[in-house]
Amino acid sequence: MKIALAPMEGLVDGVLRDVLTRTGGIDWCVTEFIRITDRLLPESSFHKLVPELEREAMTRSGVPVHVQLLGSDPVLLAENAAFAASLGAPVVDLNFGCPTKTVNKSRGGAVLLKEPALLHAIVCEVRRAVPRHIPVTAKMRLGYESPDQAVECAQALSEGGAAFLVVHARTRIEGYRPPAHWEWVARIQDVVPIPVYANGDIWSLDDWRRCRVVSGVENIMLGRGLVSRPDLAWQIAAASRGQPVDEMGWQSVQPMLADFWCQTRQKLDPRYMPGRLKQWLGMLARNYPQALELFEMIRRENDCARIDSLLAEQSVRRGVSPLAVC
Incomplete structure (x- = not known):
């Protein structure tokens, strides 16, 4: 089982990643998205959002930091992904889940779930540009307005070359309103040959246990639940090993x-x-x-x-x- 810390724009920056990963239980984390629009970004843009590049792309406690890109142009994303890899990114992640209106209006994030063929093209192009030893991954929601194309989108990302998927089990329209539809994570895992992470509405040990049963997957990504309960990843990791769990006071x-x-x-x-x-x-x-x-x-x-x-x-x-x- 792997536990990841979610990328949350304007919240989980380099400081909070550093503080939270020292609590234990987190296997890897992801940066806030780096928006790619019309050019190859300078090195300073990457170091601003990924200060961990100065430490071999790890937090001070040694937790790897994946670099996330957001955009819709396959060639530009590929060029920036290759540059991120040259700067030391251990994994390049692609954002197909951001629900904010400003991002979606500029054709980024969850709005791209309306175009499975474009998802496939983006991952293919990025995969070709990035050295083979560096995984390319993707984070998606279930869809924009409905989950009708969730399976198709997941297959497009997998077939394009994604090493694994993180599925936020809600549509863009649902935002962060409960519940998360973990049953759709199970449907996606059934049709793709790569690992799938469940994300959304895991606030406690009990939530994690229910998510594991409903989704059928072991790997999870924690967002607001971990920020509001800093030892949640440690609790889950301990419980998964059958160890006693004492909540942090x-x-x-x-x-x-x-x-x-x-x-x-x-x-x-x-x-x-x-x-x-x-x-x-x-x-x-x-x-x-x-x-x-x-x-x-x-x-x-x-x-x-x-x-x-x-x-x-x-x-x-x-x-x-x-x-x-x-």
Whole structure:
């Protein structure tokens, strides 16, 4: 069984990948998509979204980072994929699942699921351009408006040369609304000869167990579930081996949050720092009431120094190590 951390634009960047992969249980992760429109991108564009290229495309804990591209031009995608491989990408992933309107309007992401022949052409062209030892993979949804072409799309990607597929078990129209239709993952795995990963609505150990039964696949990709419960991959990995599982408490989450804030303070423009912290706290609040308390404390604050003080005060009141600046 393999467990992957999903690519989530504007959320799971190099900092959060670093923090989450050090918890354990994650076998590999994927970058936010790199949009390919009309040219071969410069090296700086890749390093901006894939800082791990400076460390042999691995997080600090040694978890491989796959590079994801998004676009609709087979030749341009192939050229950029070859360049990404030359920069050290261990795997090139192709995005056919992004549901956002701006991306779909520019003919990227999930809208391409209306064109199985184009999916096949893209994967074929990228596969030809990338050295044979570097896998080309794909992430897809069940379709744009309905799952009627899900099997056809999966077959097109497989026949084009994809080494494996990640299937987000919802259509573009469904967005992130529950439920995820894991039964369609089973249908896809039945007709393609490559591994399939199930993705969508795995928030807990019980969800994982149900997904495994319904989808019939062992490999999974975790997104919002892992961001809101940082030890979920570790829990699932332990449970799959028959080992006891102890859930991570807030005392263990808080140092991760401190590390995240420290790295964010070092790497982002001050205008964006508070928003990133609030974003993660808002997701952690699903499982940790202490995160909600912190979120409410800083939700209207945009001065980083003031946030430092508020977080330190809160830590002192709870008698734990403060969320200090590096």
